[in-house]
Amino acid sequence: MGASDPDQQFVQLLTPDGERVEHPDYRFDSGAADEAATIRGLYRDMVLTRRIDTESTALQRHGELGLWAQLLGQEAAQIGSGRALATQDFAFPTYREHGVAYCRGLDPLRVLSLYRGCDQGDWDPREHNFANYTVVIGAQALHATGYAMGVQRDGLVGTGDSERDTAVIAYFGDGATAQGDVSEAMVFAASYHAPVVFFCQNNQFAISATTDRQSRIPLYQRSRGFGFPGVRVDGNDVLAVHAVTTAALQRAREGNGPTLVEAYTYRMGAHTTTDDPTRYRMAEEVEQWRAKDPLTRVELYLSRYGLASPEWFADLAEEADELGHQLRERCKALTDPDPLGIFEQVYVEQTDELARQRDEYAAYRATFVSESAGQEVGA
Amino acid sequence: MTRMTLAKALNAGLRKALEGDEKVTLMGEDVGRLGGVFRVTEGLQKDFGDDRVLDSPLAESGIIGTAVGMAMRGYRPVCEIQFDGFVYPAYDQIVSQVAKLHFRTRGKVQMSMVIRIPYGGGIGAVEHHSESPEAQFAHTPGLKVVTCSNPADAYVMIQQAIASDDPVIFLEPKRQYHADKVEVDDTADLSAAQPLFTSKVARPGSDVTLLAYGPMVRTCLKAAEAAEAEGRSIEVIDLRSLSPLDLGPVEESVRRTGRVVVAHEAHLNLGMGAEIAARLAETCFYSLEAPVLRVAAFDTPYPPSRIEEDYLPDLDRILDAVDRTYGF
Numbered sequence: 145m146g147a148s149d150p151d152q153q154f155v156q157l158l159t160p161d162g163e164r165v166e167h168p169d170y171r172f173d174s175g176a177a178d179e180a181a182t183i184r185g186l187y188r189d190m191v192l193t194r195r196i197d198t199e200s201t202a203l204q205r206h207g208e209l210g211l212w213a214q215l216l217g218q219e220a221a222q223i224g225s226g227r228a229l230a231t232q233d234f235a236f237p238t239y240r241e242h243g244v245a246y247c248r249g250l251d252p253l254r255v256l257s258l259y260r261g262c263d264q265g266d267w268d269p270r271e272h273n274f275a276n277y278t279v280v281i282g283a284q285a286l287h288a289t290g291y292a293m294g295v296q297r298d299g300l301v302g303t304g305d306s307e308r309d310t311a312v313i314a315y316f317g318d319g320a321t322a323q324g325d326v327s328e329a330m331v332f333a334a335s336y337h338a339p340v341v342f343f344c345q346n347n348q349f350a351i352s353a354t355t356d357r358q359s360r361i362p363l364y365q366r367s368r369g370f371g372f373p374g375v376r377v378d379g380n381d382v383l384a385v386h387a388v389t390t391a392a393l394q395r396a397r398e399g400n401g402p403t404l405v406e407a408y409t410y411r412m413g414a415h416t417t418t419d420d421p422t423r424y425r426m427a428e429e430v431e432q433w434r435a436k437d438p439l440t441r442v443e444l445y446l447s448r449y450g451l452a453s454p455e456w457f458a459d460l461a462e463e464a465d466e467l468g469h470q471l472r473e474r475c476k477a478l479t480d481p482d483p484l485g486i487f488e489q490v491y492v493e494q495t496d497e498l499a500r501q502r503d504e505y506a507a508y509r510a511t512f513v514s515e516s517a518g519q520e521v522g523a
Numbered sequence: 524m525t526r527m528t529l530a531k532a533l534n535a536g537l538r539k540a541l542e543g544d545e546k547v548t549l550m551g552e553d554v555g556r557l558g559g560v561f562r563v564t565e566g567l568q569k570d571f572g573d574d575r576v577l578d579s580p581l582a583e584s585g586i587i588g589t590a591v592g593m594a595m596r597g598y599r600p601v602c603e604i605q606f607d608g609f610v611y612p613a614y615d616q617i618v619s620q621v622a623k624l625h626f627r628t629r630g631k632v633q634m635s636m637v638i639r640i641p642y643g644g645g646i647g648a649v650e651h652h653s654e655s656p657e658a659q660f661a662h663t664p665g666l667k668v669v670t671c672s673n674p675a676d677a678y679v680m681i682q683q684a685i686a687s688d689d690p691v692i693f694l695e696p697k698r699q700y701h702a703d704k705v706e707v708d709d710t711a712d713l714s715a716a717q718p719l720f721t722s723k724v725a726r727p728g729s730d731v732t733l734l735a736y737g738p739m740v741r742t743c744l745k746a747a748e749a750a751e752a753e754g755r756s757i758e759v760i761d762l763r764s765l766s767p768l769d770l771g772p773v774e775e776s777v778r779r780t781g782r783v784v785v786a787h788e789a790h791l792n793l794g795m796g797a798e799i800a801a802r803l804a805e806t807c808f809y810s811l812e813a814p815v816l817r818v819a820a821f822d823t824p825y826p827p828s829r830i831e832e833d834y835l836p837d838l839d840r841i842l843d844a845v846d847r848t849y850g851f
Contacts, residue, residue: 236592268631269595276628280619286585287620290592297548297574297598324612328585335580489630490664492688495720495767 153362154408155388156378160436162444164383170391172383180451186227186382187442187452188460190219193243194439195464196252197413199471200242200259204417208475209259213240217380217412220438221345223247224385225313225407228393232300232310234273236288240345241277241315248274256475263481281316282323285342288314289329292338292396301339302399309397313341313389319350321366322358330370330402339396342367342404343389345379347411352424367404379409380438410436483509527707530700532674533563533639535709536681537601541571544599547685550577550586551603551639560605561641561700583613590636591620599635601685606697607642608651614659621690622665634690637681641697642670643738643788644835647828654825655789657737660692661766661798668766669719670694672740675707676763683719691719694765696738720764722772728758731782731845734773734799736762739786739836746841757845765795773799774806781812782848786836791819813851816844 155170174182197215204212215222222243229235235244242255249272258265258277265277275291278284292312295301300310320326321344333340346363348355359366367374377388385407392403410433414421446452487502488494527535540547549564549571555578558565568576579586583604590600604610610617617638624632644653661668667689671677677695684691717723725740726747735743740761747757758776762768777783783803785796796817803815818836826834 263629264627266627266629266631268628270631275595276624276632278620280615283588283616283620286588286616287592287595290589290594291596292592293589294593294596294598298596324582325584325588325616328580328582328588331580331582332585332589336577490626491667492625492630492633497767 154376154378155384156381157384157387158381158441158445160380160441162441162448164445167384170384170387172387173390180446183383183442184446184452184456186223186386187439187446189223189227189243189247190382190439190442191460191464192467193219193223193246195468196242196246196471199468200256201413201417203256203472203475204259209256209417210261211259211416211418213259213416214411214413215240215242217410217433217438218345218347219243220382221379221385221407221409224382225343225389225405228386228389229313230306230311230393230397232273232308233393234275234288234291234295234310234312236275236284236291236312236314237277238281238284238315238317238320239277239279240317244315245274248272250274252471253474253478256471257478260475260478262478282320282325282329285314285316285320285326285329286332288312289333289338289340292333292340293336295339296336301397306397311339311341311393311396313343313393315343315345317350318344318346318348318355318358318363319353320344321363322350330367330372330404333402334371337399337401339399340402341389341392341396342402344404344406345409346406347409349411349415349421349425351415351419352421362406364404364406372402372404374404374406376406376408379407380436380441382438382442409438524706525709526704527674527678528701528704529671529674529677529696530561530563532678532707533681533695534565534567535707536678537564537567538570540601540682540685541567541575544685546597547599547601548575548577548593549601549603550579550590552579552581552586552605554578554603559603561697563639563695563700564603583609584616587613587616587621587638591616591624591634594634594636595632599685601637601639604638604640606652607640607654607656610640610656617660617666617692618663622663625689626665633688635688636690637684637687637693638690639681639693639695641700642694643696643698644825644831645698645738647831649828650825653828653831655787655820657692657694657765658789658794661795666690666692666766667720667764668692668694669764670696670737671763672696672699672725672735672737672761674705676761678707678709679711679713679716680719680763682713683716686713687719694737698738699741702741720767720769722760722762722764722769724758724772724776725761726757726759728756728780730756730780731758731784731848732773732776732780733757733759733841733845734762734783734785735759736765736787736795738788742836742838743786743841746838746845749838750842750845755845762795768799768802770799770802770806774803777803777807778810781810782845783811783815784818784841784844784848785815786818786841786844788820788835790822791817792822794819813848816848818844
């Protein structure tokens, strides 16, 4: 590996071969919990997240979902960061953060419901401190920054009370770093010293465009121009992602301002189920990254050092199968929304014009119902 | 009662809102230390602090996008866009996020936000400082769009907009900011005031119905005065709310007059006048003696300021249209 190889530059605590390595600035900290149990927990999270993802891809192929945005390969980036969040912290996702959603306690069915076309991701963000999926690239980086400015005004930064001090995390991808909104978010966050962590999953692709189309310098170095630190972490190393994100969140909670974390990873699947990545990347490259799989290295580590038994792995596989089965059945049982419901919640205070449109459309629909009812009566 | 300009009335209304609700937060370029380029926010940062009156970085999408996050945290941001022509960098956040979040989340996220935009021409400004983008926002479901035409309405309407749980685009006729001082009842009970999303008769009349809003109301009132001298009675209605439209008083008027002219500074094509004409054709077809005529800016970009008086509808063009309603 040459000096310019990114592997030489990022924070890594667990190698693709499953060996723990030291880093001068970061170490994995399980807090008061047993370390092996914590690592087993992270592994379990990744396995279940991968199952949610592969099951959903299959559901799309079977026509049960209109679309699915796969996270395959990004499990460590999402679980490592998602598990670093404190209960009071708040996350702003893109449309691919299924692993973070899982960490926050959101029922995966809510995400499937969005991709099935039953709703637009209408969970209450306050329920799990997890904002609604954002489809417009980079828009949520500003929302996260504004939310963090609100947290500041609520006096929940730098109080020294770990139960109260709050950080906000904004998720986005490498493509989003080219968006003006992400730059503006970093300007605002730096200017107001907002308690926000910008968490960029560099999965190497914005659909088909490689990261060098978005940036001439490594993405984490962008932060320097905005006036706050940036760090690149092995995005396939759940321990390193957890350690780096924990430190960045803590820095924000203490009132020391924003951090940019670049999780260097790889999108193993397609951009979404409508995409065909064989048109723009080589199979060899995918195979090279497969050797760095985020789950395999933890499995190797846990097995090699006797931290998890074969029975434990077998039980987990069974649990994942059951989760997949349940999700499949629940997805198929989702019902379509009431078409007349679209007139509600456009506004808090309904307008006369919309009420009129609803009534007219309801009356129009009723003519079809009565006609078919009439036919039934005639038959 | 206090005599004040429209700018001062807005300032007094904003002060009231800041006093009345600690979640109200003003944000925008130069709104703090400078008091805004039109001085609408003058003195507010000094009195309420820079946590509540924020001088923002120079980035319009940033202002609205961070306001979305603050609204999600329970604040009520009141954002100032410095000039109409500079709202477009924020257009995506306004149309894709502010307008849709309540709908997308089936009511779980409220966007209680006001976006103040000085708009309209006639001030001799350079390009991008004289535009009328109201139709672009009125066309967007999820937004409400209002505009004031006089200091008394400005004082009340800005407070009502801030109290609204829906996002409100609040258009301020910049030509009127310092135009004249009138009596404003700054002790009035807001709950007794005319509701925000309603139109009102600005001058009663019986021959022709003349519809206007924002900066055109003053011009139309002058046109009505001039017409009266010639024995023609024009009823001027100040629409005030562009989305939703309150056409009840308009229809009532049209059923009496049978003749309608709509005047606005915005372009003719797909402007507010087009929607109003279509609706009146549906609701007042048998009362109309003539087609609904529109007096608007031409479908060109805003011209250099030395010839803007040719471009903007004025008293004569409005009265010409009134005359033409008798030609059918």
